[in-house]
Amino acid sequence: MTIDPDHDDYGEIRAEVRKLCARFPGEYWRRLDEVRAYPTEFVTALTEAGYLSVLIPEEYGGSGLPISAAAAILETIQATGCNGSACHAQVYMMGTILRHGSPAMKQMYLPQIASGALRLQAFGVTEPGSGTDTTALRTTARREGDAFVINGQKVWTSRAEHSDLMLVLARTTPRDQVEKKTAGLSTILVDMHAARGNGLTIKPIRTMMNHNSCEVFFDNLRVPVANLVGEEGRGFRYILDGMNAERLLIAAECVGDGLWFTEKSVAYAKERVVFGRPIGQNQGVAFPIARGFAQIQAARLLVREGCRVYEAGGNAGELANMAKMLAAEASWACGEACIQTHGGFGFAEEYDVERKFRETRLYQVAPISTNLILSYIAEHSLGLPRSY
Numbered sequence: 001m002t003i004d005p006d007h008d009d010y011g012e013i014r015a016e017v018r019k020l021c022a023r024f025p026g027e028y029w030r031r032l033d034e035v036r037a038y039p040t041e042f043v044t045a046l047t048e049a050g051y052l053s054v055l056i057p058e059e060y061g062g063s064g065l066p067i068s069a070a071a072a073i074l075e076t077i078q079a080t081g082c083n084g085s086a087c088h089a090q091v092y093m094m095g096t097i098l099r100h101g102s103p104a105m106k107q108m109y110l111p112q113i114a115s116g117a118l119r120l121q122a123f124g125v126t127e128p129g130s131g132t133d134t135t136a137l138r139t140t141a142r143r144e145g146d147a148f149v150i151n152g153q154k155v156w157t158s159r160a161e162h163s164d165l166m167l168v169l170a171r172t173t174p175r176d177q178v179e180k181k182t183a184g185l186s187t188i189l190v191d192m193h194a195a196r197g198n199g200l201t202i203k204p205i206r207t208m209m210n211h212n213s214c215e216v217f218f219d220n221l222r223v224p225v226a227n228l229v230g231e232e233g234r235g236f237r238y239i240l241d242g243m244n245a246e247r248l249l250i251a252a253e254c255v256g257d258g259l260w261f262t263e264k265s266v267a268y269a270k271e272r273v274v275f276g277r278p279i280g281q282n283q284g285v286a287f288p289i290a291r292g293f294a295q296i297q298a299a300r301l302l303v304r305e306g307c308r309v310y311e312a313g314g315n316a317g318e319l320a321n322m323a324k325m326l327a328a329e330a331s332w333a334c335g336e337a338c339i340q341t342h343g344g345f346g347f348a349e350e351y352d353v354e355r356k357f358r359e360t361r362l363y364q365v366a367p368i369s370t371n372l373i374l375s376y377i378a379e380h381s382l383g384l385p386r387s388y
């Protein structure tokens with residue numbers, strides 16, 4: 001049994017990612033964390049190495065690799081102690097344009113996203129009033145000639161200040177004029193530079209970890225109709241289409257976090273001597289580490305199986321949801337064991353354990369919370385009545 005992710009699939013890519021990540025050690029992340037700054041150099045390095053465009057087909061300038069390669073990259077980033085949350089959306093968000101955009105839209109944006117000339121990092125779905133109940137969102141996009149006029153508010157829009165483009169889900173047909181609440185929503189691509197100061201205002205939200213999340217306000221923001229992705233009114237379906245990829249990749253990140261915590265725990269438990277013996281000799285210390293590791297390995301297999309089904313064109317919904325939930329819980333179990341193993345030093349910033357502990361907690365809430373995954377499993381896998 002090993003906790004070295006290099007033994008796994010995509011060994012060469014993993015080795016290269018680890019080399020790149022070694023240039024961004026704990027001090028780098030601690031410095032940014034202190035002032036809640038964006039890891040620009042790290043994101044630039046990943047972009048230049050082509051890791052953020054792995055899923056973009058070669059004809060648009062990406063490497064056209066399958067989702068399992070993206071999972072290997074993101075897992076490895078987290079396993080080295082770095083944090084891919086600053087740019088992970090760049091990997092999968094372009095899928096909405098790829099699957100549903102017109103040929104002209106794909107030609108215009110995908111090569112620039114692949115080269116890093118344009119960053120598509122911001123995804124505006126969640127609103128203060130709707131939360132998990134996405135179809136209750138109130139942001140509207142009203143057609144006026146050759147433009148949509150957007151009004152409303154988003155919350156928790158991560159990376160909004162560090163993105164050139166934002167994909168926004170807005171209601172284009174009022175709720176009372178559509179048969180189903182999932183209809184009448186559209187996905188619109190917003191050019192952040194043109195929009196800022198012309199109807200778009202961004203306000204950062206300070207959170208317990210360095211995540212660059214924001215509130216975004218739309219006040220009569222005009223966006224060309226050409227920026228509509230796919231058909232008007234089908235946006236909710238398009239967002240759902242992208243969720244399995246997002247869940248699998250975030251699950252892979254949680255696996256990476258769990259591996260990092262485990263490696264840290266094992267090293268410290270071997271080295272720290274109390275009562276004349278290494279603390280790892282005590283089962284009370286060793287067992288939580290071992291249990292977390294077992295949970296991570298199980299989640300990892302589920303991520304891998306989810307990627308396999310996704311790549312085969314099957315319905316990966318159940319696996320992607322389960323993988324995301326179990327990986328987030330497993331990384332948390334590993335984090336908890338890591339803090340406990342380190343005793344007081346787990347709380348000292350210079351060990352990076354407390355930072356990772358804060359960072360990995362998010363994934364039991366975002367991009368979807370555990371309860372909503374359990375609701376999905378209850379309804380779709382088990383056929384129980386829908387609870388909401």
Ligand SMILES: Cc1cc2nc3c(=O)[nH]c(=O)nc-3n(C[C@H](O)[C@H](O)[C@H](O)COP(=O)(O)OP(=O)(O)OC[C@H]3O[C@@H](n4cnc5c(N)ncnc54)[C@H](O)[C@@H]3O)c2cc1C
Pocket residue numbers: 122123124125126130131132133155156157158159207211213362365366367368369370371372375387388
């Ligand atoms: C740091 C951060 C970054 C984020 N980034 C983005 C982003 O880039 N773009 C974006 O659009 N969103 C983003 N989000 C939003 C995130 O997706 C939501 O916070 C998440 O989906 C939960 O929604 P909510 O916060 O409104 O919680 P609510 O919907 O208010 O739910 C609160 C709690 O109640 C539970 N609950 C609600 N309804 C039910 C039910 N029917 N059954 C059982 N339990 C229920 C939930 O599970 C949750 O635990 C981010 C959030 C955070 C914290």
